[in-house]
Amino acid sequence: MQEHGAGFSIPFSVAGLDLSITLPVMIMWGVSSFIFLFLLIANHSHSVKRVQFFIFDFISDAFAKSIHTKTKIWYSFLLTLFLFVFFNNLCGLFPGGESPTGNINVTAALAVAVFLISQISGFFVHGPTHVTHLIPSGIPKVMLVFFIPLELISLLAKPFSLAVRLFANMMAGHKVLLIFMGLGMASPALIKLLPFGGVVLISLFEMFVSFIQAFIFTYLASFYISDAVNGAH
């Protein structure tokens, strides 16, 4: 739980772009390879397979079914998204760890990916007529001057709110943990255990929040995709 940018970093840059390999980057690589190995092992071990089936059923029930058409294509994307966000959220609770999703750059990249995928698949399904989803139906033609910019703003606000929601949740949880730890350091020896209990409780709550936020992120991603593919208007 270090401030981002501080601590371990391998400086690396391409054409003036700062691509240093910092702790969150390493954690993301670790999480990705962990998920890959987990799903690979699950194909060969019966006990792990049970966990895998549980996760698969959960994802397909909760998210993939809300996109009614071509469920199987979206299923793998949503599964990857959920597992990646969930394990990245959890990494912030390890001592010395830092959750990459507590960094606005990571969540913004994820949100932009979701936005691009939903819009591109919308164009893929509807063709150029996908643009007409910006025009609300049943409204006098004069009002369209106001409504089309509004629809555009609401379209662009979706990935923004998606990114900031996850980032703020992760960051706020870690700040609260840090504040409780600071209280533990500062308080006299007799009552040092009280803030420690607070740290334990907040950590448990953070595990719950990690799951809920990963769930919400994937739920909203599936909602936006189904919005673009099925056409809400």
Add this chain to the structure above:
Amino acid sequence: MNSLAAGLAIGLAALGVSFSLAIVYFKTLDSISRQPDLLGSLRVLMFIGFAFIEAIALYALVISFMLIQSAPK
């Protein structure tokens, strides 16, 4: 001045969010007591609503952190 603004930002957001969380919880308990069969699906919906509402307070928290960091030293 910035500390005051930061405190007001998170405080007012917490005020509104606590009311809305209370409404969500109240209504969910109400519906569960009317139809106990729906407990499972209502619980999921309640937590989704919680996360959405909580996010508003967290936006305010981000704003207040920004205000504190931009305070003149």
